Amino acid sequence: MRDLILQIARALVDNPDLVSVNEVCGDQTSIIELKVAKEDLGKVIGKKGRTAHAMRVILNAASTKLRKMAVLQIIE
Secondary structure, rough: OHHHHHHHHHHOOOOOOOOOOEEEEEEEEEEEEOOOOOOHHHHHHHHHHHHHHHHHHHHHHHHHHHEEEEEEEOOO
């Protein structure tokens, strides 16, 4: 799931080298922390949060297949 978010985020931003994804795994839940450059933050969030919401929907679909729960956090 970490690689999935990494690929999506790198495709969206202008500085793909500054994208970092950290995954904190628990028993049933994984927290995926996405960090991008400050000037690319708006591109990852999108208008009214639509891009971030779409990334969360894709992540939930992938995590459901693995029978885990995943949460995406975008860090400034």
